[in-house]
Amino acid sequence: xxxxxxxxxxxxxxxxxxxxxxxxxxxxxxxxxxxxxxxxxxxxxxxxxxxxxxxxxxxxxxxxxxxxxxxxxxxxxxxxxxxxxxxxxxxxxxxxxxxxxxxxxxxxxxxxxxxxxxxxxxxxxxxxxxxxxxxxxxxxxxxxxxxxxxxxxxxxxxxxxxxxxxxxxxxxxxxxxxxxxxxxxxxxxxxxxxxxxxxxxxxxxxxxxxxxxxxxxxxxxxxxxxxxxxxxxxxxxxxxxxxxxxxxxxxxxxxxxxxxxxxxxxxxxxxxxxxxxxxxxxxxxxxxxxxxxxxxxxxxxxxxxxxxxxxxxxxxxxxxxxxxxxxxxxxxxxxxxxxxxxxxxxxxxxxxxxxxxxxxxxxxxxxxxxxxxxxxxxxxxxxxxxxxxxxxxxxxxxxxxxxxxxxxxxxxxxx
Amino acid sequence: xxxxxxxxxxxxxxxxxxxxxxxxxxxxxxxxxxxxxxxxxxxxxxxxxxxxxxxxxxxxxxxxxxxxxxxxxxxxxxxxxxxxxxxxxxxxxxxxxxxxxxxxxxxxxxxxxxxxxxxxxxxxxxxxxxxxxxxxxxxxxxxxxxxxxxxxxxxxxxxxxxxxxxxxxxxxxxxxxxxxxxxxxxxxxxxxxxxxxxxxxxxxxxxxxxxxxxxxxxxxxxxxxxxxxxxxxxxxxxxxxxxxxxxxxxxxxxxxxxxxxxxxxxxxxxxxxxxxxxxxxxxxxxxxxxxx
Numbered sequence: 213x214x215x216x217x218x219x220x221x222x223x224x225x226x227x228x229x230x231x232x233x234x235x236x237x238x239x240x241x242x243x244x245x246x247x248x249x250x251x252x253x254x255x256x257x258x259x260x261x262x263x264x265x266x267x268x269x270x271x272x273x274x275x276x277x278x279x280x281x282x283x284x285x286x287x288x289x290x291x292x293x294x295x296x297x298x299x300x301x302x303x304x305x306x307x308x309x310x311x312x313x314x315x316x317x318x319x320x321x322x323x324x325x326x327x328x329x330x331x332x333x334x335x336x337x338x339x340x341x342x343x344x345x346x347x348x349x350x351x352x353x354x355x356x357x358x359x360x361x362x363x364x365x366x367x368x369x370x371x372x373x374x375x376x377x378x379x380x381x382x383x384x385x386x387x388x389x390x391x392x393x394x395x396x397x398x399x400x401x402x403x404x405x406x407x408x409x410x411x412x413x414x415x416x417x418x419x420x421x422x423x424x425x426x427x428x429x430x431x432x433x434x435x436x437x438x439x440x441x442x443x444x445x446x447x448x449x450x451x452x453x454x455x456x457x458x459x460x461x462x463x464x465x466x467x468x469x470x471x472x473x474x475x476x477x478x479x480x481x482x483x484x485x486x487x488x489x490x491x492x493x494x495x496x497x498x499x500x501x502x503x504x505x506x507x508x509x510x511x512x513x514x515x516x517x518x519x520x521x522x523x524x525x526x527x528x529x530x531x532x533x534x535x536x537x538x539x540x541x542x543x544x545x546x547x548x549x550x551x552x553x554x555x556x557x558x559x560x561x562x563x564x565x566x567x568x569x570x571x572x573x574x575x576x577x578x579x580x581x582x583x584x585x586x587x588x589x590x591x592x593x594x595x596x597x598x599x600x601x602x603x604x605x606x607x608x609x610x611x612x613x614x615x616x617x618x619x620x621x622x623x624x625x626x627x
Numbered sequence: 628x629x630x631x632x633x634x635x636x637x638x639x640x641x642x643x644x645x646x647x648x649x650x651x652x653x654x655x656x657x658x659x660x661x662x663x664x665x666x667x668x669x670x671x672x673x674x675x676x677x678x679x680x681x682x683x684x685x686x687x688x689x690x691x692x693x694x695x696x697x698x699x700x701x702x703x704x705x706x707x708x709x710x711x712x713x714x715x716x717x718x719x720x721x722x723x724x725x726x727x728x729x730x731x732x733x734x735x736x737x738x739x740x741x742x743x744x745x746x747x748x749x750x751x752x753x754x755x756x757x758x759x760x761x762x763x764x765x766x767x768x769x770x771x772x773x774x775x776x777x778x779x780x781x782x783x784x785x786x787x788x789x790x791x792x793x794x795x796x797x798x799x800x801x802x803x804x805x806x807x808x809x810x811x812x813x814x815x816x817x818x819x820x821x822x823x824x825x826x827x828x829x830x831x832x833x834x835x836x837x838x839x840x841x842x843x844x845x846x847x848x849x850x851x852x853x854x855x856x857x858x859x860x861x862x863x864x865x866x867x868x869x870x871x872x873x874x875x876x877x878x879x880x881x882x883x884x885x886x887x888x889x890x891x892x893x894x895x896x897x898x899x900x901x902x903x904x905x906x907x908x909x910x911x912x913x914x915x916x917x918x919x
Contacts, residue, residue: 268844271745406889434888437848439839442637442766443883443891450630450884463746463840473755474766475633497748497840501755627755 256299257292257562259284260319261329262340267307272541273332276355277302278531279545280329286526287549293556298549301325305336312336316343327564329548332541334358334377334409341369350567351589352551354544358408362590368568369589372548373510374581376590378412380508381457383597384483385420387609387618388455397454397481401430403444403468404459413485414459421455429453438464445471455481462487466497473501473625480621482506489598491536491605502603504622508595510580511543512605515596516615519550523579540580547578633763634884635877640766642876643773644834648849649856649868650780651827657800657863658820661711661723667849668731669825673699673832674841675738678749688749688833689771695829703825706730707818731846738843749836772834779830780869783823787865796820800863859899861912870910874898 261280264273284298292298301323305311312331319325320343330353331340337356341364344351351369353361357377361369375382388396400421404411411433422428430451432444445468448456456479458468465487472478488494488507495502511517513524513535523546524535554577555570556562575584584592597609601616608618652666676695680686686694710730714722756767787793798806799816807813835841835849856875860867878898879891902910 268744270739271743432888434883435892437892438883438888439845439848440641440880442641443634443880444888446630446633446637447884450633466746466748466840470755474757475764476757476759493745496750497746499750499752499754625755 255296257294257296257327258299258301258323258325259327259329260301260303260316260323260325262303262305262312262315262319262331262336264307264332264336265302265304267305269307269332269336272355272539273304273307275539275541276332276545278527278539279354279542279547280549282523282527282530282542283546283549285530287553293552293562294560296562305331307333307336309336309339312340313343316340320344320347320349326562327552327567329545330354330356334361337361338364341366344368348564350564350571352548352567352571354548355541359412360408362588365588367572367587367589368564370551370571370583370585371589371591372544372551372578372580372583374583374591374593374595377409378416380485380595381413381417381459381483382420383508383594383609384457384506385417386594387597388426388481389420389424390609396424397426399427399429399451399453400455400457401448401451401453401479402428402432402457402459403441403448404431404433405461405464406433406435407461410459410461410485412459414457417457417483426455434464439467440471441467442471442474444468445475445477448472449475449477452477453479455479456483458482458484458487460484460486462490462493466494469498469501469505473498473627476625478622478624482622488600489540489605494600495603500603500626502600503626504600504619506597506599506608506618507605509540509598509605510595511540511547512598513538514604514606514615515579516607516613517579517581518577520579543579547580547583550578551576551583629762630884631881634881636763636765637769637884638877638880639873640769640773640876641838641880642873643776644769644831644838645852645856645876646869646872647776647779647827647834648831649853649860649872650783650865651824651831652853653857653860653863653865653868654783654827655821655824656857657865658796659707659711659723659817660720661727661821662720662854663821663824664724664727664850665706665730665734666824666828666853667846668734669699669703669828670832670835670849671738671841671843671846672702672734673829674749674836674845675742675832675843676829677833677836678747681749681751688751688837689775692775692830692833695833696826699829699832700822700826703822704818706825707821711821712814712817731850735843735846742843744842744844746840746842748840749833751837754837768834768837772838775830775834779827780865783827783865786823792816792819855895855899859902859909861906861909864909864911867909867911 263277264270284300288297303315305315328344328349330337332355334356337353338360341351345366345368354372357371357373402414402418404414430448458465465484483506488505489509555567559566559570575582581593596607598605599608601619606616608614608616648670652663655661655663673695677688677691680691681688710726753767757764795811795816798811803813856871857868860871875895878895882891882894
């Protein structure tokens with residue numbers, strides 16, 4: 213799972229998104245359904261992608277680009293898809309929801325690409341997927357898992373992560389509620405970032421905890437511009453819950469933890485929906501204080517899923533660096549390509565109608581787990597529960613895939 | 628009661644850091660009547676400089692202030708000389724808004740290019756250390772930052788009150804025309820004033836980088852806070868901006884801890900509106916020009 217909203221400019225971008233979504237909706241209403249441009253069925257397999265190579269989402273956009281490029285080069289070395297070499301057309305949308313519409317329209321109608329893959333973030337996936345739907349293109353997308361994506365009820369869309377973003381914390385609730393009643397936390401505190409990708413994750417956990425009798429002793433929602441979390445954590449610390457659930461993105465998760473350390477408040481369980489699942493940024497932000505913190509993820513460097521070690525060695529061979537620094541977005545984008553390979557192998561065809569029809573049934577192994585979707589592209593699986601143990605992200609739940617038993621109570625802060 | 632006192636301690640310490648940023652902002656306004664929209668971006672630039680000095684050369688973030696402040700002072704002087712000085716006519720105030728906003732965007736662009744958009748922070752070994760005093764937690768970084776703000780503000784006061792340059796600044800603030808007639812070089816005063824404002828941003832930036840995760844876009848939230856502080860304190864009043872920063876720090880911290888973080892900024896705006904209704908020039912805004 214990755215962040216889908218970054219930085220203080222996101223509100224402005226979101227406003228732009230709503231305006232452009234409205235405009236696009238009006239366009240779609242005014243016009244009739246467009247005919248699918250005829251793409252060639254021989255020669256190279258052209259795949260069009262718009263990515264945020266500049267602007268707010270540029271770091272994640274470039275990570276997605278590395279994943280797509282790696283898949284294309286690995287596939288081409290192995291003979292391509294059904295003997296056709298893959299040729300990616302990647303264009304920059306500067307993280308703008310307007311540009312992403314222009315880009316996909318151009319890719320489909322001017323460049324006449326055979327297929328498209330998704331951009332980065334839900335913000336851009338929503339307008340982009342409508343363009344793809346209008347031209348009857350399959351829309352396999354690795355980075356748009358917010359409620360707005362599935363609310364469109366598009367049947368050509370497939371989100372390449374184990375579950376919708378708002379279900380990111382359900383696996384933590386599963387773990388806690390699997391404990392015998394006398395070992396469960398009695399009280400819980402929630403700190404929720406007020407955005408559609410964060411607060412709902414914590415709210416979903418809270419609903420299940422409360423139903424199971426875990427009392428809520430602190431519950432606050434904070435706006436995105438809250439830079440200093442110490443006052444909120446001082447309220448949390450006064451309420452002294454057994455388990456703290458942060459419905460967070462990255463900066464606020466780091467700030468929550470810094471606040472807790474400074475206030476010398478160490479809960480028995482601590483779950484952060486985002487931020488703590490970042491193998492490089494999290495230790496850089498909180499130093500040696502990672503130990504025992506829970507989060508959820510789909511792919512990370514020590515993942516034991518089939519294909520992961522090959523992906524890592526190919527990645528390092530192509531881009532250098534070390535495995536721990538690989539952004540999960542790269543694995544998610546790579547997984548989008550893996551789905552194409554499998555559809556081609558299964559059906560012997562690689563056109564949009566076949567892809568859409570085929571992916572709607574069955575289960576599809578990827579780097580981010582075995583995927584299957586409901587009719588509107590929401591994945592039906594669950595994320596993995598991960599915990600920082602001995603300085604490394606480790607899968608601890610569900611037990612079948614766990615590398616280590618969950619560590620609780622959480623060790624003391626290193627300071 | 629414990630929560631309330633803890634929140635007040637946090638608020639005062641945080642307010643001190645904002646006071647430092649806002650003092651530069653209000654100084655620049657006082658001298659040049661320029662609302663400097665780039666102050667937040669200069670703070671973020673200071674934070675990135677500190678980050679680089681710390682990660683590349685291992686220089687302690689607090690010590691790096693000795694390097695970053697002169698550096699940004701020069702940047703400030705340069706910016707004033709090259710971009711603001713050529714503005715003339717009655718529209719200087721409006722034009723300077725656009726120019727300083729352009730500077731902010733420029734700084735953001737360069738930082739995005741150099742560092743990417745990923746969040747980062749300055750993490751010395753003592754970043755999260757806190758003392759327990761009578762059951763209350765006092766963070767080392769915040770406490771030292773608060774002292775540093777006091778020292779920097781004290782220095783600023785001495786420069787303005789006890790030096791020839793300070794006298795020229797105050798004269799320019801009171802009446803630019805008369806000051807020039809009496810031999811004050813207004814361009815020089817403006818350039819040095821802008822430099823001083825930028826230097827305070829550098830010092831605040833080092834601390835900001837230790838307290839918060841930041842990226843090149845962090846200046847948007849900063850500048851909105853700084854503008855409200857400066858307006859509450861009274862445009863051009865350094866003392867006013869210090870008091871306003873402390874009011875903001877304490878108000879948002881107490882409301883966050885005891886009521887809801889959603890209301891913390893809103894409460895501050897209510898205070899701001901009430902103050903402006905009673906004192907339209909802010910808490911310490913001068914009735915006549917010249918009370919810096």
